[in-house]
Amino acid sequence: MSKCWCRLSTAPLPLDWWERPTVSPAFHRRVKKMITDSEEIAGIYQEISKFPTPLKGCIGPQATLKHGGKYCNIYSEWSQRDLERAEWMKLCREYVVFCDENSIAYAGPSGRCTELRGELMNRDSPSGTRKAVLRRHTNNKGEEKQYLEIWSKTSKDKCINLTVLDKHGKVYEDDQFGCLVWSHSETHILYVAEKKRPKVQSFFKTKPELSIEEKDDSTNDTENDQKPVKQADQFLYLEDWGEGLVNQSTPVLCVLDIETGNISELQGIPEHVSPGQAIWAPTDNGIIFVGWWHIPWRLGLKYCTNRKSVLYYVDLKGNECSQISSGVHTVRSPRLSLDQHYLIYLEGSDVGTHHQCHSLSLYNLDKKVTSTVVKVVDYPTVDGFTGIYCSDLALNCWARDSQRVVIDTAQRSRKDLIVINIATGIVTSLTTDSEVGSWMLLDIQQDLMVVSCSSPNCPPTLKVGFLPAAGQEERITWVTLDETEPLSRIEWKILTFTPPPEQTHPNFPDLQFESILLIPGKNKNIKPPLIVIPHGGPNSIFVASWMLLHIVFCKLGYAVLLVNYRGSSGFGQDSIRSLTGNIGIQDVKDVQYAAENLLKEGVVDSQKVLLIGGSHGGFIGCHLISQYPGFYKAFATRNPVINLASKLGTTDIPDHTMVQAGFDFVPDQLPTPSVLTALLSKSPITNAARVTTPVLILLGEKDKRVNPSQGLELYRALKVRDVPVRLLWYPDDSHSLSKVGTEVDVFMNIALWFNFALDITKAA
Numbered sequence: 001m002s003k004c005w006c007r008l009s010t011a012p013l014p015l016d017w018w019e020r021p022t023v024s025p026a027f028h029r030r031v032k033k034m035i036t037d038s039e040e041i042a043g044i045y046q047e048i049s050k051f052p053t054p055l056k057g058c059i060g061p062q063a064t065l066k067h068g069g070k071y072c073n074i075y076s077e078w079s080q081r082d083l084e085r086a087e088w089m090k091l092c093r094e095y096v097v098f099c100d101e102n103s104i105a106y107a108g109p110s111g112r113c114t115e116l117r118g119e120l121m122n123r124d125s126p127s128g129t130r131k132a133v134l135r136r137h138t139n140n141k142g143e144e145k146q147y148l149e150i151w152s153k154t155s156k157d158k159c160i161n162l163t164v165l166d167k168h169g170k171v172y173e174d175d176q177f178g179c180l181v182w183s184h185s186e187t188h189i190l191y192v193a194e195k196k197r198p199k200v201q202s203f204f205k206t207k208p209e210l211s212i213e214e215k216d217d218s219t220n221d222t223e224n225d226q227k228p229v230k231q232a233d234q235f236l237y238l239e240d241w242g243e244g245l246v247n248q249s250t251p252v253l254c255v256l257d258i259e260t261g262n263i264s265e266l267q268g269i270p271e272h273v274s275p276g277q278a279i280w281a282p283t284d285n286g287i288i289f290v291g292w293w294h295i296p297w298r299l300g301l302k303y304c305t306n307r308k309s310v311l312y313y314v315d316l317k318g319n320e321c322s323q324i325s326s327g328v329h330t331v332r333s334p335r336l337s338l339d340q341h342y343l344i345y346l347e348g349s350d351v352g353t354h355h356q357c358h359s360l361s362l363y364n365l366d367k368k369v370t371s372t373v374v375k376v377v378d379y380p381t382v383d384g385f386t387g388i389y390c391s392d393l394a395l396n397c398w399a400r401d402s403q404r405v406v407i408d409t410a411q412r413s414r415k416d417l418i419v420i421n422i423a424t425g426i427v428t429s430l431t432t433d434s435e436v437g438s439w440m441l442l443d444i445q446q447d448l449m450v451v452s453c454s455s456p457n458c459p460p461t462l463k464v465g466f467l468p469a470a471g472q473e474e475r476i477t478w479v480t481l482d483e484t485e486p487l488s489r490i491e492w493k494i495l496t497f498t499p500p501p502e503q504t505h506p507n508f509p510d511l512q513f514e515s516i517l518l519i520p521g522k523n524k525n526i527k528p529p530l531i532v533i534p535h536g537g538p539n540s541i542f543v544a545s546w547m548l549l550h551i552v553f554c555k556l557g558y559a560v561l562l563v564n565y566r567g568s569s570g571f572g573q574d575s576i577r578s579l580t581g582n583i584g585i586q587d588v589k590d591v592q593y594a595a596e597n598l599l600k601e602g603v604v605d606s607q608k609v610l611l612i613g614g615s616h617g618g619f620i621g622c623h624l625i626s627q628y629p630g631f632y633k634a635f636a637t638r639n640p641v642i643n644l645a646s647k648l649g650t651t652d653i654p655d656h657t658m659v660q661a662g663f664d665f666v667p668d669q670l671p672t673p674s675v676l677t678a679l680l681s682k683s684p685i686t687n688a689a690r691v692t693t694p695v696l697i698l699l700g701e702k703d704k705r706v707n708p709s710q711g712l713e714l715y716r717a718l719k720v721r722d723v724p725v726r727l728l729w730y731p732d733d734s735h736s737l738s739k740v741g742t743e744v745d746v747f748m749n750i751a752l753w754f755n756f757a758l759d760i761t762k763a764a
């Protein structure tokens with residue numbers, strides 16, 4: 001029986017099963033409601049991938065109309081997959097809103113949407129009269145340059161070639177460090193760039209003889225160009241900030257004087273931190289920024305909101321730097337109130353997990369004192385509030401009274417908008433009663449908010465609404481900017497599970513967990529196959545929002561179960577705590593419990609259960625197929641964690657491996673046999689001999705988080721045991737496999753892999 005991979009099969013599976021050209025016509029007849037033809041599958045993917053995702057929304061200044069009343073424009077940017085060009089593209093859409101002080105008379109689109117090319121970042125000046133644009137342009141020699149442009153309402157006023165100026169390396173446009181901020185006076189712009197590095201060359205490079213003209217020219221070279229070339233450093237290792245941030249090493253804060261065009265690098269920043277997320281202090285006298293510790297070395301930052309970091313103020317006159325946040329482990333997203341008296345920011349403690357419940361801190365700039373406005377929530381409060389889990393606050397999140405802030409955060413399996421009163425700490429939800437699954441704040445100006453919202457069966461749309469006066473927040477009314485319809489014949493709901501007594505955590509016995517179920521059609525006579533998907537992290541979460549992969553599978557006829565096992569963020573800090581040291585057990589049992597409970601309800605086909613999991617979700621998936629052989633008919637996994645012992649030395653976040661496995665992370669601790677043995681014993685590779693489920697492995701060669709050698713270990717273990725396994729290797733992609741060309745290939749391969757698996761299950 002060792003070569004059988006499904007319970008119904010009695011004969012060993014032919015090793016060439018995947019190579020067989022088509023699904024049998026008999027299969028098509030049997031599963032009429034399933035779409036199995038590859039062209040049709042590709043067509044559905046293409047159709048659904050046309051819905052763009054909002055990236056930003058900015059409310060312009062309000063203008064008064066002749067006959068009273070006001071209006072303003074809303075500028076929004078979206079990203080969309082261009083399947084023909086195999087790339088992400090950015091587009092912009094504009095809207096107009098007619099309103100009075102606090103109600104909207106009309107809101108709707110103005111003009112057409114257009115593609116944005118080469119714009120890396122842009123930011124309106126505080127008055128709305130000018131705009132700064134960071135642009136990438138490739139000239140006809142194929143050289144890429146970065147420009148900083150200043151636009152007025154009618155034309156481009158200034159264009160600075162940052163590459164030729166050569167004051168610094170590339171400007172950062174990531175969410176982690178990057179910023180582009182106008183001073184309050186609108187005379188300067190602050191941004192983050194890679195520090196200029198000394199030129200390096202080989203020991204044996206012959207210097208070209210300069211012509212007379214070139215010698216003359218070289219006298220005009222900048223001070224930096226004349227610095228001696230470093231020879232011994234040509235191959236010096238440069239630390240980076242890990243997965244998704246491989247070109248980021250040493251950020252510096254830069255200030256452009258718009259009038260003179262002069263760019264200066266901010267001095268006075270402590271040597272042991274890398275600065276980012278900077279803002280201007282009141283009256284432009286100083287700059288406030290987050291400094292991430294880069295000693296003893298840089299640990300990966302992506303998905304890791306736990307990195308040691310401090311909030312600083314640097315004075316622009318004396319370059320003196322002082323610490324604002326105190327005694328905390330991690331800070332993010334400093335945001336100044338409109339009256340410039342308060343600063344709020346997200347704060348986290350030294351819990352070790354990569355994501356956690358944050359508190360909201362307040363710094364009173366007049367009194368120079370810090371207080372906590374919203375504390376960490378261990379267990380959901382009686383009114384259901386589960387705490388703050390966002391990784392960043394919206395750039396503008398203050399109400400005009402400078403007493404309230406609006407935040408979007410996961411609350412169990414939804415993403416809600418909440419208002420926090422900084423004086424009382426009272427948290428009020430603006431969206432709990434809505435039928436929409438997920439809300440995100442894009443901008444707030446004079447209490448007018450623009451938000452994006454979506455549900456698992458409804459693509460994203462923008463809405464506007466005025467934040468009601470304090471205490472009346474529940475009265476909010478939203479006006480939709482673009483009408484979108486939910487996709488027909490797809491339903492979703494959130495399922496709540498209480499783990500059985502034998503699976504409760506001894507220290508956290510009351511924890512529940514949830515799943516989001518997407519289910520096709522309403523025909524009670526047809527039970528769809530089920531795809532079970534645990535998320536990665538493990539302290540991440542699925543919120544009930546529009547996600548391409550899930551909706552396309554549902555359109556093909558699958559039910560999809562997204563499991564937020566205990567340890568997911570959004571359910572209170574105790575839930576996150578409960579998984580530490582328990583990975584491979586609690587998470588695995590929760591996922592299986594959710595799947596089995598759904599099968600008991602009889603709404604899906606219990607003989608056709610499939611599994612997808614990426615990263616830590618792949619770790620859970622590998623445990624599942626070895627612990628429940630025959631239950632899952634096929635498994636597809638992206639960059640899975642297979643062996644914690646070998647992962648420790650190859651990942652950009654070794655602390656994560658140690659902490660999740662239940663150990664403290666001590667940077668100078670060398671691996672010991674006992675630790676490595678414990679790591680190995682928690683790893684799915686040790687049970688690979690029990691696997692009979694066909695596995696599709698999808699690996700990104702450039703993955704710094706989970707080295708592709710992890711997936712290769714699994715491939716080899718299955719191949720040698722004649723378990724059907726297929727490995728796809730994406731040389732230009734990394735951990736998330738999110739390049740447009742990769743994503744579509746990954747999807748098509750999973751869809752076809754599952755088709756074959758179900759076909760064979762039926763035939764057996």
Ligand SMILES: CC(=O)N[C@@H](C)C(=O)N[C@@H](C)C(=O)O
Nearest residue numbers: 303354536537614615616617
């Ligand atoms: C913190 C982190 O990146 N963990 C990885 C092992 C992981 O599971 N990543 C998730 C977020 C993923 O889906 O890639």
